[in-house]
Amino acid sequence: MNKLLKSCLTALGCVLFGVALIRCKTRQTTDEPKKIAIVVSTLNNPWFVFLAERAQAKAKELGYESKVFDSQNNTAQETDHFENAIASGYNAILFNPTDADGSIINVKNATAAGVPVFCMDREVNANDAATSQILSDSYSGCVSIAKYFVETLNKKGKYVEILGMVGDNNTWNRSKGFHSVVDHYPDLKMVAQQSADFDRNKAMEVLESILQAQPDIDAVFCGNDAMAMGAYQALVASGKADKVKVFGFDGAEDVVLSIQQGKIMATGMQFPEVMAETAANFADAYFKGKRDFPKKMPVAVELVRKDNIENYAAYGKKE
Amino acid sequence: MKKSVKYIVFLAVVAVVAYNSVYFKALDEVKAGTSSFNAAKYAGEFWTARLIPALKKSVSYNVLLPLLQTEKDKAFEQYSHALGIGNIRYFLVKGEGEVISVDENEVIVRLDSAGQRPELRLATEYVFGNAVRDASGSLHINEFENSMDFNNVSAEINKIIRDKVIPPFRSKVKKGDVVSFHGAIELNREYLDLKRVEVIPVELRIKNEELRMKI
Numbered sequence: 001m002n003k004l005l006k007s008c009l010t011a012l013g014c015v016l017f018g019v020a021l022i023r024c025k026t027r028q029t030t031d032e033p034k035k036i037a038i039v040v041s042t043l044n045n046p047w048f049v050f051l052a053e054r055a056q057a058k059a060k061e062l063g064y065e066s067k068v069f070d071s072q073n074n075t076a077q078e079t080d081h082f083e084n085a086i087a088s089g090y091n092a093i094l095f096n097p098t099d100a101d102g103s104i105i106n107v108k109n110a111t112a113a114g115v116p117v118f119c120m121d122r123e124v125n126a127n128d129a130a131t132s133q134i135l136s137d138s139y140s141g142c143v144s145i146a147k148y149f150v151e152t153l154n155k156k157g158k159y160v161e162i163l164g165m166v167g168d169n170n171t172w173n174r175s176k177g178f179h180s181v182v183d184h185y186p187d188l189k190m191v192a193q194q195s196a197d198f199d200r201n202k203a204m205e206v207l208e209s210i211l212q213a214q215p216d217i218d219a220v221f222c223g224n225d226a227m228a229m230g231a232y233q234a235l236v237a238s239g240k241a242d243k244v245k246v247f248g249f250d251g252a253e254d255v256v257l258s259i260q261q262g263k264i265m266a267t268g269m270q271f272p273e274v275m276a277e278t279a280a281n282f283a284d285a286y287f288k289g290k291r292d293f294p295k296k297m298p299v300a301v302e303l304v305r306k307d308n309i310e311n312y313a314a315y316g317k318k319e
Numbered sequence: 320m321k322k323s324v325k326y327i328v329f330l331a332v333v334a335v336v337a338y339n340s341v342y343f344k345a346l347d348e349v350k351a352g353t354s355s356f357n358a359a360k361y362a363g364e365f366w367t368a369r370l371i372p373a374l375k376k377s378v379s380y381n382v383l384l385p386l387l388q389t390e391k392d393k394a395f396e397q398y399s400h401a402l403g404i405g406n407i408r409y410f411l412v413k414g415e416g417e418v419i420s421v422d423e424n425e426v427i428v429r430l431d432s433a434g435q436r437p438e439l440r441l442a443t444e445y446v447f448g449n450a451v452r453d454a455s456g457s458l459h460i461n462e463f464e465n466s467m468d469f470n471n472v473s474a475e476i477n478k479i480i481r482d483k484v485i486p487p488f489r490s491k492v493k494k495g496d497v498v499s500f501h502g503a504i505e506l507n508r509e510y511l512d513l514k515r516v517e518v519i520p521v522e523l524r525i526k527n528e529e530l531r532m533k534i
Contacts, residue, residue, distance in 0.1 A: 123465065
């Protein structure tokens with residue numbers, strides 16, 4: 001009998017200890033600061049590094065822990081990051097997608113698991129997937145660049161377009177914005193259009209190869225600043241840098257400097273800090289109970305050229 | 320014999336798999352938009368049902384200009400629209416004035432205004448961008464599945480202006496004419512430049528031409 005009582009007491013003790021452990025763990029979870037995962041398409045481009053850093057800084061300022069995940073422009077890697085973030089108990093994801101279509105499933109999985117997703121700069125092609133998407137108005141920015149492009153080329157000449165990643169909406173929003181203007185001028189002839197995946201080295205190789213077949217071009221329009229710098233390097237190497245006008249998009253540090261020095265004609269200034277901070281603020285508002293977010297929030301892009309460069313610094317306005 | 324059949328079958332399978340794994344497509348064909356959306360139809364409906372009625376709410380540039388000069392924030396707050404965040408904002412404006420120059424890309428008009436007599440540029444060449452779509456404040460990006468469709472609406476609105484609004488005006492307007500206009504302007508809230516304000520026209524009238532026709 002005594003033995004039975006002893007066993008019962010031991011079992012009860014074990015159960016109570018277990019319950020106490022669980023309670024202890026639960027209390028710790030509620031006391032812990034919320035965690036924000038920042039999943040970025042690539043950290044191989046300084047623009048996205050800046051975006052991630054600003055998101056992280058804002059999250060910290062708001063009192064949250066955060067960690068940056070680099071998808072390396074690979075949707076499979078992005079999926080792994082989402083699975084890890086969900087399994088590790090992250091409470092929100094600030095997301096810069098790799099692919100407008102390919103990334104939808106990751107966003108849907110996270111929201112289904114109760115983790116809100118706020119897209120930054122790049123969009124996913126589904127209005128109901130992300131909690132909110134904070135996007136650069138790339139189309140309008142490239143319309144402004146294209147107007148300046150047409151004016152500076154005096155409505156005629158041969159040009160090359162270097163595109164970003166073909167699966168990204170920004171690539172096509174920029175290209176379509178540009179062509180919505182330039183295609184009205186039949187004497188402006190696009191002699192080559194090729195993708196360089198938003199990558200500086202690839203853009204240099206792409207333009208070097210195009211210049212073999214098309215040595216007498218007048219301008220190059222690039223879907224981002226990294227590619228504009230790569231294109232400029234190719235032009236320097238071929239001795240054409242003074243003749244060929246290069247146009248970029250982003251507002252990256254080296255391009256802002258190059259516009260000052262007259263090497264690059266113009267860029268579209270995006271505001272990654274505004275996007276990153278808005279996304280972090282939205283996550284903060286979500287944690288505090290807000291649920292009615294705008295599905296899309298465009299951020300205006302401004303044309304930067306030599307005659308207004310004094311207003312701008314890398315990735316935004318001069319302080 | 321059996322071995323050779325095996326090799327042939329194996330090679331055939333490899334060839335079929337390889338053929339179906341790789342395909343070539345022109346970059347221009349790859350478009351991240353929804354093909355079912357008819358931007359031209361949408362723009363046509365927007366023009367008649369929302370934009371033209373919204374012209375009644377246009378602010379006179381003679382009222383807007385002094386407000387921008389003295390109380391910039393109030394002017395932007397009261398009269399501008401934009402779809403998102405940032406410094407670029409749009410106004411729906413109206414005015415009347417004398418044509419002082421008909422240039423290759425624009426018609427320059429001097430407005431009748433107490434004291435200032437400001438000059439505005441009516442765009443007749445570079446009719447691009449989202450100024451007209453966004454200035455009325457009656458269209459929202461969240462009505463669209465993706466931003467490409469939304470941008471295509473802008474391109475179609477601009478096409479209406481280039482095809483229907485500008486040609487009849489451009490063919491008759493000359494220096495000295497009195498014209499009236501409704502249109503959209505784009506201003507940067509932070510770096511306000513009122514020296515070169517360009518109007519994307521929605522309605523254009525040559526007043527003395529109308530007078531001559533009545534006589």
